[in-house]
Structure formats: C-alpha cells, structure tokens
Amino acid sequence: MPIRIGLIGKTNTGKTTFFNAATLQYAEVSSYPFTTKQPNYGTTYAITPCVCREFNVQDNPRNSLCIEGYRHIPIELIDLPGLIKGAWAGKGLGNQFLSVASQADALIHVVDASGSVDEEGKITKMGVGNPLADFYDIQEELVMWLMRLIDRQDDKIVRNLKSGKEFAETLAEVLQGIKVNEYHIEEALKQTGLRGEEFDKWTMLEDKKFAEKLLEISKPMIVLANKMDLETAGANFNILREELTNYMVIPASAEAELALRRAVQKGYVRYIPGEEDFKIVSEEQLTQEQKKALEFIQSRVFGEYMRTGVQFAINVAVFKLLGMGVVYPVSDPAKLADRSGKILPDAYLMPPNSTVRDLARTIHSELEKGLLYAIDVRSGLRLPGDYRIKDRDVLSIVSTTRRAV
Ligand SMILES: Nc1nc2c(ncn2[C@@H]2O[C@H](COP(=O)(O)OP(=O)(O)OP(=O)(O)O)[C@@H](O)[C@H]2O)c(=O)[nH]1
Ligand SMILES: [Mg+2]
Structure with a gap:
C-alpha cells in the first residue's frame, strides 16, 4: 500500500x-x-537523491523512477x-x-x-x-x-467497557x-491526563x-x-x-x-x-x-x-x-541487481524503526517466513531480522522460502 x-x-x-x-x-x-x-485520487512522487550516484551505476528502476540521479517514489495524493x-x-x-x-x-x-x-x-x-x-x-x-x-x-463503548474490555482497545476497534490505533489512544489519554478517568463521566470539554x-x-x-x-x-x-x-x-x-x-x-x-x-x-x-x-x-x-x-x-x-526512510532491496549484492539483472530496481519507503523483517514482509509475506538475515551491500555485514534499517540502505535479503526480488 x-x-x-x-x-x-x-x-x-x-x-x-x-x-x-x-x-x-x-x-x-x-x-x-x-x-x-x-x-480526486492521483499518484505523485516523493523525491530523494538516489544511491545510483554513490555507487556510480546506471540503474533500471521498476517500482519507481530515477531522473538525473533523483529517485521518484510513487505515493497517493487525495484532493x-x-x-x-x-x-x-x-x-x-x-x-x-x-x-x-x-x-x-x-x-x-x-x-x-x-x-x-x-x-x-x-x-x-x-x-x-x-x-x-x-x-x-x-x-x-x-x-x-x-x-x-x-x-x-x-x-x-460503554457496553464494551462494562463487559471488562480495555478503553483503548474498545475505542481502537471503533x-x-x-x-x-491503540497507541494513538493511549498517548492521547496520557497527554490529556484523562487516563483512568471514567469515559462516561467525561465533560464536553x-x-x-x-x-x-x-x-x-x-x-x-x-x-x-x-x-x-x-x-x-x-x-x-x-x-x-x-x-x-x-x-x-x-x-x-x-x-x-x-x-x-x-x-x-x-x-x-x-x-x-x-x-x-x-x-x-x-x-x-x-x-x-x-x-x-x-x-x-x-x-x-x-x-x-x-x-x-x-x-x-x-x-x-x-x-x-x-x-520515512528509503531502502533498496537487491538480490545480488555484488551487482546491485535483481535476478533478471536489473540494477537497483526498487526503492521502498519504510516507516521509522522498521526492521529487516518488516522490509521482507513488505516485499512479500513468503520472503518473511523463511527469513535468515540481510546483507548490507556497503559493508558486507550480515544484519539480523530485528536490525533497524536506515535511510539509503541497500540490502540483500536472504531467505529459505523465496529469494529477494
Ligand atoms: N494567485 C494564486 N491563485 C491560486 C493559487 N492556487 C490556486 N489559485 C486560485 O484559487 C482558486 C481556487 O483554486 P482551486 O484549486 O479550485 O481551490 P480548491 O481549494 O480546490 O477549492 P474547492 O474545491 O472549492 O475546495 C482558483 O481561481 C485558482 O486559480 C496560487 O498559488 N496563486
Ligand atoms: Mg478543489
């Protein structure tokens, strides 16, 4: 999405x-x-300097565009x-x-x-x-x-609370x-000092x-x-x-x-x-x-x-x-390419604190199932599933269930 x-x-x-x-x-x-x-619904792009210049390669973008060294990653705009x-x-x-x-x-x-x-x-x-x-x-x-x-x-909400459900859970459902989500609700309760106050007794204010x-x-x-x-x-x-x-x-x-x-x-x-x-x-x-x-x-x-x-x-x-950070998954770390030889084909936008596992899931749920580790293309290091990916990371995911890209 x-x-x-x-x-x-x-x-x-x-x-x-x-x-x-x-x-x-x-x-x-x-x-x-x-x-x-x-x-109105349409597609526009978030634009960021592409890693192709750093690696000095001519890329073949597939899920995005690369224009004069800038990666254009599609996002949805609603008017x-x-x-x-x-x-x-x-x-x-x-x-x-x-x-x-x-x-x-x-x-x-x-x-x-x-x-x-x-x-x-x-x-x-x-x-x-x-x-x-x-x-x-x-x-x-x-x-x-x-x-x-x-x-x-x-x-x-009141009915659910009476049956013993947590407030944040109930409201998140609604x-x-x-x-x-529940996190948003917990934070709002905390920041307003309303946590623990009985919901049906809240004033209008x-x-x-x-x-x-x-x-x-x-x-x-x-x-x-x-x-x-x-x-x-x-x-x-x-x-x-x-x-x-x-x-x-x-x-x-x-x-x-x-x-x-x-x-x-x-x-x-x-x-x-x-x-x-x-x-x-x-x-x-x-x-x-x-x-x-x-x-x-x-x-x-x-x-x-x-x-x-x-x-x-x-x-x-x-x-x-x-x-958001931008991550470039590849399957061949030496060539920075996917299986068909396309160089730096994809760029993914990932939310803060995303891990290698999150990236694997974003690419394909099968890839996540057998996830072993990712190889950081710059350093050659093996990164574990819970490694927090960084902006501009180029990673090769190694999985028993499906090969990356
Ligand atoms: N000078 C100037 N006029 C603008 C600018 N952007 C929009 N307009 C004008 O403002 C008017 C309204 O523009 P729309 O884009 O239709 O505004 P909207 O916010 O979509 O309006 P609604 O659909 O009614 O909510 C038009 O006459 C535009 O030409 C701008 O950057 N500068
Ligand atoms: Mg309008």
Missing part, C-alpha cells in the same frame, strides 16, 4: 490546483466556492472537497468526506495566505481574508467531526476505519480536549501557505509561521507549479519538480503573455522563496513529518 497524503482546507484555497500540479491531472479548478464535489466553518454541522460539502481524509497517513492543510477568501469561501479582495482564523476554523471542524464520531459510538489530542497524534499535518505569488501573502505568512509553532508551515504557489509543469509537458521549459530553478528551452515558441508569466514566476516565486513549495511540501510530509 503506497503512502497516502490528503489535501484538506477551506474552499478556494488551491487544493485542486496543488493536486493537478503534483499529479498532472485535469481536475476542475475555479474561483467559485465548493468546486470539488468528490475526492478533498473544500471545508467551511460549520461543516461538521452540515454546512458545505466537505464534511461527508472527512472519513476519506482520515484514511490518509498525513495531511497537508492548505490555507490561502494571500487572504483572498472571505468567511463564506468566496474570492474577495486580496488581503481581506484572515488565513490564521481560517486555519483555526478548519481545525475546529476536524475536531468536532472526530468528537461526533466518538459520540455516536458512546453506547457501544476507530480502526480511520487509522487510529474533556471530550473535546481528547479529540483534539487524538487528531494531533494520529494525523500528522503540515500547513501549506498557498498563493505566495500574491502581494498580500508575505505578511500573512509571517503571522502563520509565528503563531503555528506546532506545525511546519511551507510557503507555496500551487499555481506557479501548475504553470511550470504544463510548460514542461509542452516542451517549453526544463524543470525538475522541487528544483530551485527552471530554464526556458524555446523562447520563440512562447507568446508574450507566457513569457511574462514565466518571468513573474521567476521573480515573485523563485526569487523570493526559492521554489514553488509543491514538491517540497510532499517531500517534507513523507521524509520529515512521517520520517
């Missing part, structure tokens, strides 16, 4: 623009509120219908899709840093909207949604559909405090300050960064990234997503307007913020927020 990242946020903040830029799809974008009516204050009580459309958002491993909360969206979600004069208030409003919607979800299961904590723990989130190409965004970005100290806040221009990627598709521009520069290949093909737009992106976005922030946000979500 690939890693899933969900795009959430107030309507009109640029989620679908981000989605189209990252997946090269053509989902509908408009300046009307609530344009997206159903979630959700926009939210609005009051969504949990049925306002707008977004609320009914929060269950989809909650199946993501991480969330990117998109805000309009230029302040061009008013309270009702309509595009207004730049600078009139309040992105920080928008952020808190949407967070509140998520918390209320989760609170209600737990609330609806109250009877079942919330497994949204990827909340305690219910809410718990939902807030549970959300924070189970759904890692970064904040994307979008529309940084607009004049009013700079000041708001500083406010967001100063106030939201618990989050990584990333400046971005989804529209600039979309324009660049479309220009690449047409062959006008050379640009690798996430890079801090782009080059016009055929100036004569461009209209005056296109030239101006690219100049604007160069000075307003790259000049000020180095990058458009779209690829950067995806990489930060995967590698920093989720702490």
Whole structure:
C-alpha cells in the first residue's frame, strides 16, 4: 500500500490546483466556492537523491523512477472537497468526506495566505481574508467531526467497557476505519491526563480536549501557505509561521507549479519538480503573455522563496513529518541487481524503526517466513531480522522460502 497524503482546507484555497500540479491531472479548478464535489485520487512522487550516484551505476528502476540521479517514489495524493466553518454541522460539502481524509497517513492543510477568501469561501479582495482564523476554523471542524464520531459510538463503548474490555482497545476497534490505533489512544489519554478517568463521566470539554489530542497524534499535518505569488501573502505568512509553532508551515504557489509543469509537458521549459530553478528551452515558441508569466514566476516565486513549495511540501510530509526512510532491496549484492539483472530496481519507503523483517514482509509475506538475515551491500555485514534499517540502505535479503526480488 503506497503512502497516502490528503489535501484538506477551506474552499478556494488551491487544493485542486496543488493536486493537478503534483499529479498532472485535469481536475476542475475555479474561483467559485465548493468546486470539488468528490475526492480526486492521483499518484505523485516523493523525491530523494538516489544511491545510483554513490555507487556510480546506471540503474533500471521498476517500482519507481530515477531522473538525473533523483529517485521518484510513487505515493497517493487525495484532493478533498473544500471545508467551511460549520461543516461538521452540515454546512458545505466537505464534511461527508472527512472519513476519506482520515484514511490518509498525513495531511497537508492548505490555507490561502494571500487572504483572498472571505468567511463564506468566496474570492474577495486580496488581503481581506484572515488565513490564521481560517486555519483555526478548519481545525475546529476536524475536531468536532472526530468528537461526533466518538459520540455516536458512546453506547457501544460503554457496553464494551462494562463487559471488562480495555478503553483503548474498545475505542481502537471503533476507530480502526480511520487509522487510529491503540497507541494513538493511549498517548492521547496520557497527554490529556484523562487516563483512568471514567469515559462516561467525561465533560464536553474533556471530550473535546481528547479529540483534539487524538487528531494531533494520529494525523500528522503540515500547513501549506498557498498563493505566495500574491502581494498580500508575505505578511500573512509571517503571522502563520509565528503563531503555528506546532506545525511546519511551507510557503507555496500551487499555481506557479501548475504553470511550470504544463510548460514542461509542452516542451517549453526544463524543470525538475522541487528544483530551485527552471530554464526556458524555446523562447520563440512562447507568446508574450507566457513569457511574462514565466518571468513573474521567476521573480515573485523563485526569487523570493526559492521554489514553488509543491514538491517540497510532499517531500517534507513523507521524509520529515512521517520520517520515512528509503531502502533498496537487491538480490545480488555484488551487482546491485535483481535476478533478471536489473540494477537497483526498487526503492521502498519504510516507516521509522522498521526492521529487516518488516522490509521482507513488505516485499512479500513468503520472503518473511523463511527469513535468515540481510546483507548490507556497503559493508558486507550480515544484519539480523530485528536490525533497524536506515535511510539509503541497500540490502540483500536472504531467505529459505523465496529469494529477494
Ligand atoms: N494567485 C494564486 N491563485 C491560486 C493559487 N492556487 C490556486 N489559485 C486560485 O484559487 C482558486 C481556487 O483554486 P482551486 O484549486 O479550485 O481551490 P480548491 O481549494 O480546490 O477549492 P474547492 O474545491 O472549492 O475546495 C482558483 O481561481 C485558482 O486559480 C496560487 O498559488 N496563486
Ligand atoms: Mg478543489
């Protein structure tokens, strides 16, 4: 199962623009509120320097891509219908899709840093909207949604508790559909001081405090300050960064990234997503307007913020927020190849603290059954099944049941 990242946020903040830029799809974008009516699903890539350069080999990627020494590993991106204050009580459309958002491993909360969206979600004069208030409003919607979800299961939870089941186990059962586990629940109980308190006697305030904590723990989130190409965004970005100290806040221009990627598709521009520069290949093909737009992106976005922030946000979500490491399994440690001779064919994203055994299971359950050890290609050392793999490890798994890759 690939890693899933969900795009959430107030309507009109640029989620679908981000989605189209990252997946090269053509989902509908408009300046009307609530344009997206159903979630859009697509594939994008987490990008990391490939080990092929270190080993000085020409690789033959299979489950991923390698472009100019950078490994592109597929992940799933979900664009959700926009939210609005009051969504949990049925306002707008977004609320009914929060269950989809909650199946993501991480969330990117998109805000309009230029302040061009008013309270009702309509595009207004730049600078009139309040992105920080928008952020808190949407967070509140998520918390209320989760609170209600737990609330609806109250009877079942109390019944199970009476029959002697543990609280964390009971709640985890109820919330497994949204990827909340016992560990998340235990942590939330601990951090709110509610552990050992009787659940059916919690006050509303305690219910809410718990939902807030549970959300924070189970759904890692970064904040994307979008529309940084607009004049009013700079000041708001500083406010967001100063106030939201618990989050990584990333400046971005989804529209600039979309324009660049479309220009690449047409062959006008050379640009690798996430890079801090782009080059016009055929100036004569461009209209005056296109030239101006690219100049604007160069000075307003790259000049000020180095990058458009779209690829950067995806990489930060995967590698920093989720702490994923990249591992390259091979079957022939000398040639760095699989059985058919493909060099460094696969790259796997592995969660923090994963072991050789976890990697074997990820590749194939049969491989895990007869697992003996792994060979670390760099040192030639044998690594036991419980060895914690590191980012950029190149490993050859040795198993009695099935040969690696
Ligand atoms: N200036 C600027 N405008 C942007 C940017 N990203 C999106 N927009 C504009 O913002 C408006 C809304 O964009 P969408 O991508 O449809 O926003 P959304 O968040 O998906 O909206 P909903 O589907 O209603 O939730 C459109 O007019 C976009 O062109 C950006 O980085 N800069
Ligand atoms: Mg949309």
